[in-house]
Structures are given as structure tokens and as C-alpha cells.
Amino acid sequence: AQSVTQLGSHVSVSEGALVLLRCNYSSSVPPYLFWYVQYPNQGLQLLLKYTSAATLVKGINGFEAEFKKSETSFHLTKPSAHMSDAAEYFCAVSVMIGNEKLTFGTGTRLTIIP
Amino acid sequence: GAGVSQSPSNKVTEKGKDVELRCDPISGHTALYWYRQSLGQGLEFLIYFQGNSAPDKSGLPSDRFSAERTGGSVSTLTIQRTQQEDSAVYLCASSPRPFGGEQYFGPGTRLTVT
Numbered sequence: 001a002q003s004v005t006q007l008g009s010h011v012s013v014s015e016g017a018l019v020l021l022r023c024n025y026s027s028s029v030p031p032y033l034f035w036y037v038q039y040p041n042q043g044l045q046l047l048l049k050y051t052s053a054a055t056l057v058k059g060i061n062g063f064e065a066e067f068k069k070s071e072t073s074f075h076l077t078k079p080s081a082h083m084s085d086a087a088e089y090f091c092a093v094s095v096m097i098g099n100e101k102l103t104f105g106t107g108t109r110l111t112i113i114p
Numbered sequence: 115g116a117g118v119s120q121s122p123s124n125k126v127t128e129k130g131k132d133v134e135l136r137c138d139p140i141s142g143h144t145a146l147y148w149y150r151q152s153l154g155q156g157l158e159f160l161i162y163f164q165g166n167s168a169p170d171k172s173g174l175p176s177d178r179f180s181a182e183r184t185g186g187s188v189s190t191l192t193i194q195r196t197q198q199e200d201s202a203v204y205l206c207a208s209s210p211r212p213f214g215g216e217q218y219f220g221p222g223t224r225l226t227v228t
Binding site for chain 2 (some may be wrong): 036041042043044045046049090092099100101102103104105106107
């Protein structure tokens with residue numbers, strides 16, 4: 001079975017500073033990896049996904065993530081935080097066996113300090 | 115275009131009552147997923163539909179939970195004899211194909227069992 005670990009349930013950064021949200025995965029087969037963002041009282045919005053095409057993946061709103069097989073990591077970064085980035089972020093994994101149901105991490109709440 | 119819609123947005127019910135939650139996926143999306151988001155359990159997969167069939171029901175927590183999908187479109191998640199531990203946000207997602215397709219999430223139904 002596959003799993004995801006997100007390090008840090010809460011992360012605070014100053015506006016304009018680097019955002020780094022950590023995600024490590026476990027999977028016995030090549031995974032698909034995703035980052036989703038959830039704003040208060042809303043559903044999940046896909047930020048970016050890795051499906052083996054390229055290890056550096058660019059997403060919406062200036063976010064990107066790098067797949068590192070040797071470290072089993074898929075950390076999310078953004079060079080300069082904006083107040084509108086405050087939200088909860090979920091890393092998720094799926095594998096192409098049967099269906100692509102997502103297994104989520106526990107989430108990281110990002111706070112932006114003005 | 116229209117996204118995934120869910121109804122009702124909020125549902126308060128008494129313990130022991132049955133509830134039905136509805137999901138309208140994006141038109142043409144063949145794959146449909148139900149997830150549950152709760153404080154104690156995080157985001158967890160419930161059931162997957164491909165067309166009208168459900169090849170993966172492994173996430174349904176008990177036999178009080180059931181779901182169906184008709185016409186390859188609308189899906190209904192039914193919870194019988196609701197319990198307080200069923201209180202959660204129920205999220206529906208659809209995807210244009212079972213493999214390699216992004217999952218688009220609806221806004222969720224917040225269920226409160228009193």
C-alpha cells in the first residue's frame with residue numbers, strides 16, 4: 001500500500017519569503033504524486049501533479065515541486081509567499097493499479113505573516 | 115465550465131436517521147470518487163466508480179454506507195442509521211478517465227449528526 005507523510009502540520013512564513021512544504025511518500029510501484037490546496041470551506045484544488053514525465057513540476061500560482069526518487073520526496077516550494085497563499089495544503093499519492101484513488105497526507109496549514 | 119457540484123452543502127441530522135448526499139460530476143467524466151474529511155481521520159477514500167459500476171468499495175467504513183451512480187453521471191452516497199462519528203465533510207471528485215486523469219473536487223457536503 002502507498003502512503004504519504006507531511007512534515008509539519010503548521011508552517012508560518014513571512015510575506016515575500018520562501019515557502020517550503022515537505023512531503024515524503026512510500027510506494028512499492030511508481031507513484032503519481034499530487035499537491036492540492038484547500039481554502040476555508042472550499043473543496044480541494046489541484047496545484048500540480050507528477051506523473052513521471054518530468055521530475056520538476058510547475059503548477060499554478062507560482063508553486064513547483066521536485067520529485068526525488070532517491071529521497072522519496074515531493075516537496076512543494078514557492079519563491080515568494082503572498083498573503084493569498086494562506087490555506088491548507090495536502091500531498092497525495094496514487095498508483096495506476098485498478099484505479100487512481102488518492103491517499104492523502106495529514107495536511108499542512110500555511111500561515112503568511114504580513 | 116461547470117465544475118463538480120454537491121448537494122446539500124450542509125446537512126444536520128439526528129442520530130439514527132438516514133441521509134443521502136448527491137454528487138453531480140463534470141459532464142463526460144467517467145471516473146467518480148467519494149472521500150471523507152474529518153478532524154480525526156483526515157482525508158480518506160470511500161468508493162470509486164467507473165461508469166455505473168463500483169470496482170473499489172474498500173473505503174466504505176461500514177455496511178451502513180452505500181453508494182450508487184446512474185447514467186454514468188449523478189452519484190448518491192447514502193448513510194443509514196447515522197452515528198455521531200459519521201459527522202464529516204463528504205467530498206466528491208470526478209476525472210475524465212480512470213488513469214492519468216486529474217481529479218476535480220466538489221465543494222463538499224458538511225454532515226453533522228446530533
